[in-house]
Amino acid sequence: MLRQEHKFIHKHLLELQSLSKEDIELILETARPFKTLFTRSIKKVPTLRGRTVVLLFYEPSTRTRTSFELAAKRLSADTVNIAVQTSSVQKGESLIDTAKTLESMKADFIVIRHFYSGAPYLLSQYVSSSIINAGDGFHEHPTQGLLDIFTIKEKKGKVKDLKVVIVGDILHSRVARSNLWGLTKLGAKVVLCGPPTLIPLDIDKIFPQVEIEYNLDKAIKNADVINILRVQFERQLEHLFPSVREYSLLYGMNKDRLKHAKNDVLILHPGPMNRGIEITTDIADGLHSVINEQVTNGIAVRMAILYLLSIANSKPKKELPK
């Protein structure tokens, strides 16, 4: 009952770092009823009729962009996709000018993915639309973090005290950062595992409760959840580990290795997967994998975010009776 009284008061969703435990729990609780819509023949509700959601993606994306678009459409909002490659950005328009233009077109929400950390924050300082971060540089990918936590909570019934291992390129991963903030706020025991060159220095100073283990077999001992990160080849990784083959040998998830974890371990991956590198096909498509459910849950979580931000930004036009 107490949870119901908690109010979401944020104008933007920029990161999980600045959200409270109660905010995160409210988002997860709100996503659940949205998920029940997906089994109906009409998957749409009229909640955000007349609102406009602009998707502004400066980096390639299939699932996040599609997921946000479907989330908005299932709430009956109108969506506009800006393909940066064919937009005025190519003529040299600055990020702020682009956003100002969209604001003038009365965009209620701007969902942005950008290669620079902090780009969504910058926008939030200049425009009146609600900004939703869909991944910024190495900073955060808050909706991915939320959907991972939603999936864990749905499958395990709780998050607190679970052992969650995040494996791979922690250094360049905004998914890892959002997971770290969200999971530690909810009381999970997080273990980071990857080549020493891909684990940020001093991360234990920011997250003193988080354990770091470079040996994957040891790290996943008794793990409840393993979140496997993608090897991000576009981030110039050549200098950071000797070879893909070695990475796969030391940090790739396979059947033999998985025996070290608990019998009912969950395997998560934010996608897109490099099959045969960080995860073998039998694990990706195996019993423990919830990778496809993560995608379904992503829509529900993004619907919850759009909904809660809309309520928080309500402007009473007149007094309405209760």
Added chain:
Amino acid sequence: MKKVKIIINKTELDKILNRLTKLIVKKYKDLNNLAIVGIHTNGVYLAQRIVEKIKQLTNKKIKLGYIDITFYRDDIGYRKNIQQPKDTQIDFNIDNKDILLIDDVLFTGRTVRAAMEQLLEIGRPKTISVLVLIDRGLRELPIYAEFVGKKIATTHKQQIELLLKETGGDDTVVIYTK
């Protein structure tokens, strides 16, 4: 200090529910085709009680569902204090069913409108009727309740609350001025 007045006490509440149950059984000749849908939150508990009473009276188990109208509200964007949505749970096919919507208080009619909109997206019921414990008037939409526990004339300044055992109350209905 607000003055709270009890308008329905525990015994009266039970009597009203018994009377409404008899009316339902009388009206719906084919109880097998009836399904009851409670509107969150108090409508859900009232629906559970009425389904139980129909079972005692006729030995028939009526299909029961719950509906949350939050996503169908017409004032999203105008008010900040909207409740957290709850699950809509209708695990049966509503096509061609006689649906009886149950809520505690009928006021502007907007909740019933939202519930109807949602029902019509889930399926195509044969009929939809409304049962409310209290009809307090002041309708803003052309909505009519076929089954009414008690009619009370009120003003916009007044507030009516049903305090059920299920939510920590004592099965009474109170009225007070905001």
